[in-house]
Amino acid sequence: MLPVYPLKAFIYRFQPSHFTLDTEMFTPIPETIDRLSAELLTATALVPALAVAGATLATTGLAWGALSYAALWPTSQIFGPTLIAPNKPGELALTYDDGPNPDWTPQLLDILARQNIRATFFLIGSYAARNPALVRQISAAGHTIGNHSWHHPNLALTPAARVRNELVRTKATLEATIGKEIRFFRPPFGARRPEVLRIARSLGLTPVTWNAMTSDWSNPDAESIACKLIAKIEMNQQKGMASNIVLHDGSHIDPTANRGPSITATKRIISQFKKSHQFVTLDTWV
Ligand SMILES: [Zn+2]
Numbered sequence: 001m002l003p004v005y006p007l008k009a010f011i012y013r014f015q016p017s018h019f020t021l022d023t024e025m026f027t028p029i030p031e032t033i034d035r036l037s038a039e040l041l042t043a044t045a046l047v048p049a050l051a052v053a054g055a056t057l058a059t060t061g062l063a064w065g066a067l068s069y070a071a072l073w074p075t076s077q078i079f080g081p082t083l084i085a086p087n088k089p090g091e092l093a094l095t096y097d098d099g100p101n102p103d104w105t106p107q108l109l110d111i112l113a114r115q116n117i118r119a120t121f122f123l124i125g126s127y128a129a130r131n132p133a134l135v136r137q138i139s140a141a142g143h144t145i146g147n148h149s150w151h152h153p154n155l156a157l158t159p160a161a162r163v164r165n166e167l168v169r170t171k172a173t174l175e176a177t178i179g180k181e182i183r184f185f186r187p188p189f190g191a192r193r194p195e196v197l198r199i200a201r202s203l204g205l206t207p208v209t210w211n212a213m214t215s216d217w218s219n220p221d222a223e224s225i226a227c228k229l230i231a232k233i234e235m236n237q238q239k240g241m242a243s244n245i246v247l248h249d250g251s252h253i254d255p256t257a258n259r260g261p262s263i264t265a266t267k268r269i270i271s272q273f274k275k276s277h278q279f280v281t282l283d284t285w286v
Contacts, residue, residue: 071156074190074209080197082209085242086285092243092277094119097148100127100134101250104259108249109141115270117279118142122186125150125170132177139178144281146184147171147205152252156191164199184208184282206286211236213246222264230272
């Protein structure tokens with residue numbers, strides 16, 4: 001049995017859609033290694049050369065597992081610090097990725113305005129360029145706007161020059177549109193490597209990941225999205241942490257994708273926590 005699971009997980013993570021980083025994705029690693037070790041014991045007794053090859057594969061598997069964790073796990077700080085959430089269990093930051101989206105973002109803005117809540121929007125630069133009035137509307141409503149790259153590539157696998165171009169072009173477009181400095185950057189898919197974070201910081205951007213996300217981009221059930229996020233928020237609270245919550249008001253693959261469930265889940269989360277928690281933008285956490 002070859003230790004291919006970490007590699008599969010790593011590749012799967014880079015498919016063109018977000019997915020939830022659940023711990024189950026990584027738990028097979030020790031099992032795989034255990035199985036490999038047992039097989040190696042047998043092999044060692046028979047063919048020492050096979051044991052050497054197996055050990056190399058085990059090392060490769062561990063390396064892939066470690067690399068996947070460092071590059072993709074939202075709370076990993078191995079490749080450098082990212083802003084997640086402070087030790088403020090009474091605070092929640094609603095963040096929205098992959099907009100602006102003319103079909104869904106205005107509805108979201110209405111809900112947030114009615115509740116007097118400010119959120120953080122990580123915009124795709126190419127979408128922002130097509131919808132400057134909507135970008136200005138988000139900013140004028142008091143929300144924080146962040147950089148989510150120009151084309152939403154997997155930056156962990158993107159050459160440094162293009163990473164810089166993705167971030168510079170998006171930052172310049174957003175700043176020219178709203179007349180304010182852009183200070184936050186969320187890597188698409190959460191995928192990063194040390195150089196990506198270094199480039200972001202060199203541009204004055206604080207890299208941001210998260211600690212509460214579910215697959216709202218593929219789940220048509222608003223109640224399920226809300227329940228899963230509420231459970232994660234409560235878990236963070238038990239740990240004494242605020243929650244940095246990811247939802248999507250757009251899609252980097254299909255701009256016509258239905259984001260109704262994410263919008264409805266937003267209403268449910270606000271109603272659940274409005275009286276007990278303070279909803280904040282990421283500006284208050286730096
Ligand atoms: Zn995204």
